[in-house]
Amino acid sequence: FGPMLEFCKDVCRARGIREIRLDTEATRPKLMAFYERYGFRPVRRRWVHEFGQSFDCQFYVLKF
Secondary structure, rough: HHHHHHHHHHHHHOOOOOOOEEEOOOOOOOHHHHHHHOOOEEEEEEEEEOOEEEEEEEEEEOOO
């Protein structure tokens, strides 16, 4: 994941983008810890209603 993330950051920098955002289900602590190990920081958590279902979502941002 590290090399792929560095590639994404390089492409973003070339385009003037200074952050990457992502979200995941807040019921997946191992996945959340994985993102946080790579520098993503939690910014908010909220319920999302899509496709007739509800999800407890954790939103992350990685600034560079």
